[in-house]
Amino acid sequence: xxxxxxxxxxxxxxxxxxxxxxxxxxxxxxxxxxxxxxxxxxxxxxxxxxxxxxxxxx
Numbered sequence: 001x002x003x004x005x006x007x008x009x010x011x012x013x014x015x016x017x018x019x020x021x022x023x024x025x026x027x028x029x030x031x032x033x034x035x036x037x038x039x040x041x042x043x044x045x046x047x048x049x050x051x052x053x054x055x056x057x058x
Contacts, residue, residue, distance in 0.1 A: 002030065021053075030055040 003022040008015040016039035023032030031054050040047045 002032075028056055 001022070001024055003020070005018060005020045008017045008019070017036060018038075019034055019036045021032045021034045023030055031052070033052050034050065036049045036051075038047055038049075039045075
C-alpha cells in the first residue's frame with residue numbers, strides 16, 4: 001500500500017487545499033484513489049472531490 005498527502009501552496013500563498021492519495025503498486029501500475037479538500041471562495045466553504053487514477057512507467 002502507498003499513501004501520500006500534499007498541502008498545496010503557491011509561493012508564499014496557502015491555496016487552502018489538501019490532496020491525499022492511497023493506492024497499490026501491482027503488475028507495473030500504481031492504482032490510486034484520491035480525495036481533494038479545498039476552499040470554494042465563491043461559496044465561502046470547504047468542498048470535497050474524489051477520484052481515481054492509474055500510473056505506469058513509460
